[in-house]
Amino acid sequence: MRRMSATEAPSPRCHHCGAHVQPTIHTRDGYRVGFYELYTGAVEEVTHSDELDGPITFQRLVRPEYLVTCADCYRRPEVREEREKLFYTERS
Numbered sequence: 001m002r003r004m005s006a007t008e009a010p011s012p013r014c015h016h017c018g019a020h021v022q023p024t025i026h027t028r029d030g031y032r033v034g035f036y037e038l039y040t041g042a043v044e045e046v047t048h049s050d051e052l053d054g055p056i057t058f059q060r061l062v063r064p065e066y067l068v069t070c071a072d073c074y075r076r077p078e079v080r081e082e083r084e085k086l087f088y089t090e091r092s
Protein backbone atom coordinates (compact mmCIF):
# COMPACT_ATOMS: atom_id res chain seq x y z
CA MET A 1 0.00 0.00 0.00
CA ARG A 2 1.24 3.49 -0.82
CA ARG A 3 0.04 6.76 0.59
CA MET A 4 0.96 10.38 0.17
CA SER A 5 2.98 12.07 2.91
CA ALA A 6 2.07 15.46 4.30
CA THR A 7 4.54 18.07 3.13
CA GLU A 8 4.96 19.49 6.66
CA ALA A 9 6.10 16.16 8.08
CA PRO A 10 9.85 15.67 8.53
CA SER A 11 11.25 13.64 5.69
CA PRO A 12 11.41 9.97 6.64
CA ARG A 13 14.58 7.90 6.39
CA CYS A 14 15.16 4.91 4.16
CA HIS A 15 15.01 1.68 6.15
CA HIS A 16 17.87 0.20 4.11
CA CYS A 17 20.49 2.97 3.68
CA GLY A 18 19.34 5.55 6.24
CA ALA A 19 19.14 8.41 3.72
CA HIS A 20 16.46 11.03 4.09
CA VAL A 21 13.96 10.41 1.33
CA GLN A 22 12.32 13.03 -0.84
CA PRO A 23 8.66 13.17 -1.77
CA THR A 24 7.59 12.25 -5.26
CA ILE A 25 8.17 15.18 -7.61
CA HIS A 26 5.60 15.89 -10.28
CA THR A 27 6.71 17.67 -13.43
CA ARG A 28 5.00 18.74 -16.61
CA ASP A 29 6.14 15.57 -18.37
CA GLY A 30 5.61 13.08 -15.59
CA TYR A 31 6.89 12.38 -12.12
CA ARG A 32 9.91 11.06 -10.26
CA VAL A 33 9.22 8.75 -7.35
CA GLY A 34 11.19 9.70 -4.22
CA PHE A 35 10.44 6.71 -2.05
CA TYR A 36 8.14 3.77 -1.49
CA GLU A 37 6.18 3.01 1.65
CA LEU A 38 5.14 -0.43 2.69
CA TYR A 39 2.61 -0.98 5.44
CA THR A 40 2.40 -4.60 6.34
CA GLY A 41 3.10 -7.01 9.20
CA ALA A 42 2.34 -10.31 10.77
CA VAL A 43 -1.25 -11.48 10.51
CA GLU A 44 -3.35 -14.15 12.13
CA GLU A 45 -6.34 -15.92 10.70
CA VAL A 46 -9.60 -15.16 12.46
CA THR A 47 -12.90 -16.92 11.89
CA HIS A 48 -16.03 -15.04 12.74
CA SER A 49 -19.31 -16.88 12.91
CA ASP A 50 -22.26 -15.04 11.51
CA GLU A 51 -25.72 -16.57 11.87
CA LEU A 52 -26.91 -15.23 8.55
CA ASP A 53 -23.88 -15.71 6.33
CA GLY A 54 -22.08 -18.51 8.15
CA PRO A 55 -18.43 -18.44 9.21
CA ILE A 56 -16.20 -15.79 7.66
CA THR A 57 -12.44 -16.19 7.77
CA PHE A 58 -10.18 -13.19 7.45
CA GLN A 59 -6.63 -12.13 8.29
CA ARG A 60 -6.07 -9.67 11.10
CA LEU A 61 -2.91 -7.57 11.31
CA VAL A 62 -1.32 -8.29 14.69
CA ARG A 63 2.13 -6.69 14.35
CA PRO A 64 2.10 -3.75 11.93
CA GLU A 65 5.34 -2.87 10.17
CA TYR A 66 6.01 0.33 8.34
CA LEU A 67 8.84 0.28 5.84
CA VAL A 68 10.28 3.20 3.88
CA THR A 69 12.46 2.46 0.85
CA CYS A 70 14.21 5.18 -1.16
CA ALA A 71 14.08 5.02 -4.94
CA ASP A 72 17.76 3.99 -5.17
CA CYS A 73 17.39 1.09 -2.73
CA TYR A 74 14.19 0.01 -4.42
CA ARG A 75 16.23 -0.93 -7.50
CA ARG A 76 18.45 -3.30 -5.49
CA PRO A 77 17.35 -6.95 -5.84
CA GLU A 78 18.09 -7.79 -2.17
CA VAL A 79 15.87 -4.90 -1.05
CA ARG A 80 13.05 -6.09 -3.27
CA GLU A 81 13.44 -9.54 -1.74
CA GLU A 82 13.32 -8.17 1.80
CA ARG A 83 10.15 -6.23 1.00
CA GLU A 84 8.55 -9.28 -0.60
CA LYS A 85 9.28 -11.35 2.52
CA LEU A 86 7.66 -8.72 4.75
CA PHE A 87 4.64 -8.63 2.55
CA TYR A 88 4.09 -12.36 2.81
CA THR A 89 4.86 -12.99 6.48
CA GLU A 90 1.70 -15.04 6.81
CA ARG A 91 3.19 -17.67 4.51
CA SER A 92 6.47 -18.13 6.38
Ligand SMILES: [Zn+2]
Pocket (backbone or CB within 6 Å): 014, 015, 016, 017, 018, 019, 069, 070, 071, 072, 073, 074
Ligand atom coordinates in the same frame (compact mmCIF):
# COMPACT_ATOMS: atom_id res chain seq x y z
ZN1 LIG B 1 17.85 3.74 0.62
